[in-house]
Amino acid sequence: MIVGAGTFGASLAWWLAGRGDEVVLVDQFEPGDARATSGGETRLIRCSHGPDADYTAMARRARTLWRELEAETGASLLTECGVSWFAHGDDGWEAASEATLRTLGIPVVHQDVREAAAQFPSFNGDDLAWVLHEPEAGVLRAQLGVQTLASAAAARGARIVRGVARPDGDRVVVGDEVLAADRVVWSCGGWLAKLFGGLVELRVTRQELFFFAGGPGWDRSPGWVDYDRAVYGTGDLDALGVKVAWDMEGPALDPDADLPPATDETERLTRGYAADRFPALAQARLVGSKTCRYEISPDSQFIAAPHPEHPSVWIVGGGSGHGFKHGPAMAERIVSSWHGGEPLPRRFGLHKRERGTSLRSAGSN
Numbered sequence: 001m002i003v004g005a006g007t008f009g010a011s012l013a014w015w016l017a018g019r020g021d022e023v024v025l026v027d028q029f030e031p032g033d034a035r036a037t038s039g040g041e042t043r044l045i046r047c048s049h050g051p052d053a054d055y056t057a058m059a060r061r062a063r064t065l066w067r068e069l070e071a072e073t074g075a076s077l078l079t080e081c082g083v084s085w086f087a088h089g090d091d092g093w094e095a096a097s098e099a100t101l102r103t104l105g106i107p108v109v110h111q112d113v114r115e116a117a118a119q120f121p122s123f124n125g126d127d128l129a130w131v132l133h134e135p136e137a138g139v140l141r142a143q144l145g146v147q148t149l150a151s152a153a154a155a156r157g158a159r160i161v162r163g164v165a166r167p168d169g170d171r172v173v174v175g176d177e178v179l180a181a182d183r184v185v186w187s188c189g190g191w192l193a194k195l196f197g198g199l200v201e202l203r204v205t206r207q208e209l210f211f212f213a214g215g216p217g218w219d220r221s222p223g224w225v226d227y228d229r230a231v232y233g234t235g236d237l238d239a240l241g242v243k244v245a246w247d248m249e250g251p252a253l254d255p256d257a258d259l260p261p262a263t264d265e266t267e268r269l270t271r272g273y274a275a276d277r278f279p280a281l282a283q284a285r286l287v288g289s290k291t292c293r294y295e296i297s298p299d300s301q302f303i304a305a306p307h308p309e310h311p312s313v314w315i316v317g318g319g320s321g322h323g324f325k326h327g328p329a330m331a332e333r334i335v336s337s338w339h340g341g342e343p344l345p346r347r348f349g350l351h352k353r354e355r356g357t358s359l360r361s362a363g364s365n
């Protein structure tokens with residue numbers, strides 16, 4: 001039984017049902033709802049994780065599994081537009097990422113700023129040393145991805161149940177029903193800290209996204225990340241507009257609170273960045289804005305561990321602003337660890353964690 005049909009829970013349902021396991025997937029909303037962190041239209045999928053080979057390899061494996069999901073369902077989920085990392089120095093996150101990608105045989109291009117500029121309709125790289133380009137990275141259709149995982153899980157035999165669940169020891173209470181299963185997974189995103197207070201440490205924050213009318217050419221540009229300045233974005237995918245978003249941790253926002261509108265202050269900051277980096281966007285019309293939530297673990301590492309008092313109960317989450325792409329590969333690893341495969345790394349555990357460097361961008365600072 002899996003409670004929570006975001007990228008982690010829906011991927012687990014898809015993976016387990018594919019093994020022939022009997023699966024029930026419970027969620028309070030429809031999969032892909034905007035109130036869940038896996039809602040919203042797009043997410044970057046990239047392999048770069050600085051020197052961290054484990055996350056790098058997992059992202060690459062996830063890319064293969066998203067492609068397999070596309071082949072199974074006919075859904076178009078991954079746009080391989082590439083992702084460009086704007087490097088401000090020669091020995092930062094991008095250099096470490098490049099070394100890791102090369103060691104693992106993942107395609108990567110070390111571009112000078114002029115070469116990189118040619119990939120964008122408008123670009124100013126005066127503050128950059130070089131650009132790391134991942135040609136096989138790109139953008140995932142997030143909401144559609146989660147909906148596709150859930151429907152593919154159902155097609156493989158999983159039962160999808162709508163309802164609010166709460167834990168009762170190793171059982172699950174949904175409405176008046178108390179349900180038991182050989183194994184229960186709570187993959188409840190930002191709600192985990194409320195459901196398992198004292199055990200799961202997550203900060204739930206408000207994040208803001210802005211979409212600009214860029215004009216011609218932006219539908220072919222790569223996704224991008226400015227790690228040191230904690231900003232990222234995409235080209236104009238699916239006519240949503242050119243996306244520009246700050247990656248810094250926003251203020252706390254309860255997972256059950258309504259999502260407020262984006263603020264003028266963050267729009268001003270975002271426009272400032274856009275005008276610096278992509279001069280043609282300086283006066284571009286805002287075509288959309290939205291808010292969503294991050295659920296951030298102290299060290300930005302994921303959580304995938306058994307409950308200390310109920311070994312059949314698992315807690316999975318802590319996406320920390322970078323978890324979406326990893327969903328199917330995390331599912332594969334978790335299930336493999338249950339069946340004699342490689343144990344999960346200790347860093348996914350429920351131990352007390354120290355605040356650490358962000359695997360998302362410098363945004364935690």
Ligand SMILES: Cc1cc2nc3c(=O)[nH]c(=O)nc-3n(C[C@H](O)[C@H](O)[C@H](O)COP(=O)(O)OP(=O)(O)OC[C@H]3O[C@@H](n4cnc5c(N)ncnc54)[C@H](O)[C@@H]3O)c2cc1C
Binds near residue numbers: 031166
């Ligand atoms: C603005 C933004 C940009 C991001 N960018 C990227 C990116 O570019 N690349 C990337 O890889 N990741 C990115 N992320 C992070 C990624 O989206 C998240 O890490 C990931 O989606 C978290 O998934 P989840 O399954 O843990 O949680 P969720 O998607 O929140 O799913 C949890 C589910 O549990 C359900 N639930 C909770 N409590 C209960 C209950 N009691 N009963 C029943 N159901 C319950 C909820 O309804 C929800 O559907 C971004 C996130 C945001 C917000």
